[in-house]
Each structure stands twice: as C-alpha cells, then as structure tokens.
Amino acid sequence: MPSTTSNSAPLSKRLFVFDFDWTLIDTDSDHWVFEHLSEELYQVQLDVVGKVQWTDLQQRLLGELYDRGVSKEDIERTLSQVPFAPEMIEALRLMKSHGAELYILSDANTVYIETALKAHNIDQLFTRIITNPAVFDERGRLNVVRYHGLDKEPHNCPLPCQPNICKGLEIQKLIDAQSWEQVVYMGDSTNDFCPSTRLQSKDVVLARRSLLLEKEIRENPQLIKANVIYWDNAKDVLKATQSILGSTSTVLTPPTFSKPSEPLSPVESSDLKARRAQAIRA
Ligand SMILES: [Mg+2]
Numbered sequence: 341m342p343s344t345t346s347n348s349a350p351l352s353k354r355l356f357v358f359d360f361d362w363t364l365i366d367t368d369s370d371h372w373v374f375e376h377l378s379e380e381l382y383q384v385q386l387d388v389v390g391k392v393q394w395t396d397l398q399q400r401l402l403g404e405l406y407d408r409g410v411s412k413e414d415i416e417r418t419l420s421q422v423p424f425a426p427e428m429i430e431a432l433r434l435m436k437s438h439g440a441e442l443y444i445l446s447d448a449n450t451v452y453i454e455t456a457l458k459a460h461n462i463d464q465l466f467t468r469i470i471t472n473p474a475v476f477d478e479r480g481r482l483n484v485v486r487y488h489g490l491d492k493e494p495h496n497c498p499l500p501c502q503p504n505i506c507k508g509l510e511i512q513k514l515i516d517a518q519s520w521e522q523v524v525y526m527g528d529s530t531n532d533f534c535p536s537t538r539l540q541s542k543d544v545v546l547a548r549r550s551l552l553l554e555k556e557i558r559e560n561p562q563l564i565k566a567n568v569i570y571w572d573n574a575k576d577v578l579k580a581t582q583s584i585l586g587s588t589s590t591v592l593t594p595p596t597f598s599k600p601s602e603p604l605s606p607v608e609s610s611d612l613k614a615r616r617a618q619a620i621r622a
C-alpha cells in the first residue's frame with residue numbers, strides 16, 4: 341500500500357517501470373548476444389533451457405564465449421546494435437519531459453542494458469536499472485550473478501517469479517518510497533505478472549499483446565487492480581503514453597486502446613520470435 345506522510349507531501353510524480361527484453365527492445369538480449377557471437381553456444385542456450393537456472397547458465401556460457409576468443413569489444417559492439425524502435429525512444433523522452441521517473445526492472449544484466457541504452461543515448465533518462473549485476477574482469481570476461489543471490493534467503497514468492505529476482509518485491513520498494521500520482525508497469529512475460537499485481541486501481545499495466553503476461557492476466561484477473569492496456573508495438577506504446585500523460589484525472593479509458601479507431605499494425609514477425617523465446621524460457 342502507498343505510504344502516507346504526515347509532513348508536507350512531496351510533489352507527486354508518475355513512476356514508470358519497464359521490463360527490458362521484448363518490452364523496451366524487440367528481442368531478448370541474452371539470445372541476441374549468443375545469436376550474433378556464437379551459433380554453437382546459442383544452440384546450447386536453447387537446448388538447456390529449463391534444466392539450468394537462467395542467470396547461472398548465462399554466466400557459464402559467457403565463460404565459454406571468452407574461451408572462444410570473443411572480446412569485451414565484440415560483446416559491446418553487438419549490444420550497441422540491439423534494435424530500439426524510434427517510437428519507443430520518443431515515448432520514453434515524452435515521459436521524462438513530463439517529470440516522470442523511469443526505472444528498468446529486468447532479468448537481463450547491467451552490462452547488456454546499459455550498453456544498449458548508451459548506444460541510443462537514452463541511458464540518462466532512467467533513474468536506476470534493477471537487474472542481475474554484471475561486470476567485465478580485467479581479461480575482458482563478462483561475469484553475471486543473480487540479483488537475488490544464493491547468499492540470501494529465498495524470496496519464496498508464490499507467483500511465477502524466478503529464484504534470482506521477484507519483480508513484485510522490487511517494484512513494491514519503489515512504490516513505497518514515495519507518494520506517486522500514478523504507477524505504470526510495462527512488460528511482456530510471465531515474470532511481469534507479479535509486479536503487475538502490486539499496482540492499484542489508479543495505475544496502469546501496459547501488457548504486450550498475445551504474450552505470456554497477457555495469458556497470466558486473463559487467467560488470474562482477480563489479482564489485477566490496475567487498468568490494463570494491451571499493445572503490439574512501439575507505436576501503440578507511444579499512443580498509450582500520450583493518453584496517460586494527457587489524462588489529468590486518475591480515471592483512464594483503456595477501451596480506447598482495446599478498440600482503436602484505426603487498425604493496429606499487423607502482428608510483426610518479431611512477435612513470433614518473442615513467443616518462441618518466451619516459450620523456451622518459461
Ligand atoms: Mg521481457
């Protein structure tokens with residue numbers, strides 16, 4: 341629940357929190373790196389999904405990538421080529437220009453996200469990136485560890501969260517830190533459901549259409565209090581952003597987006613890839 345303060349309340353702002361893979365970008369960064377730098381390790385990644393914890397798997401595969409001679413520069417160059425839709429960047433800039441605070445809450449890692457954001461000159465838009473910590477060692481080998489480490493007690497979230505991060509716990513800390521005018525969470529996958537349940541009736545979930553977050557919401561509607569706006573692509577996100585920022589009251593009319601006056605763009609082929617990438621990670 342939002343905390344109340346007895347002192348003069350700080351100027352209320354909107355809080356926007358984003359998943360990264362298949363939400364801000366139209367790919368999965370963990371796949372992107374291996375897809376472009378080692379077809380063989382990419383295949384290993386696909387083959388062992390579900391058998392090994394995902395962050396631990398990335399750590400092991402990054403060691404093998406280093407052993408094959410792939411350098412820090414190779415990884416950084418590949419990440420700087422991660423696709424970022426212009427309308428998504430426009431939406432982020434619009435949020436920031438309206439005084440909102442922007443956070444990323446992701447199961448990728450700090451190096452992947454920061455490198456991709458810097459390549460598009462949008463890293464300064466975000467207050468903080470909450471994700472698995474990663475760092476290159478002096479040899480240029482990238483190391484990534486779990487955000488919720490093995491040294492901590494398990495988070496024991498009853499919702500479908502991975503052991504290395506419960507996004508619900510993390511967004512709750514952000515929600516409780518300030519008296520927000522409105523909270524918006526944007527995601528696509530199963531692990532985006534838990535943070536979506538933390539939002540209140542004045543808040544908005546921007547759920548990518550036809551993917552696993554939508555499935556969770558439709559199967560467990562009683563757990564969602566916020567307005568849900570479904571989106572297919574960055575153009576939809578930009579329209580939704582304009583609507584959210586333009587609304588002065590806390591009441592939104594999400595049906596505008598469920599039944600747009602102009603037809604939405606055809607489902608992009610990337611959605612098929614998204615479904616495949618999600619299916620193998622779920
Ligand atoms: Mg995602």
Ligand SMILES: [Zn+2]
Binds near residue numbers: 497501508534
């Ligand atoms: Zn959780």
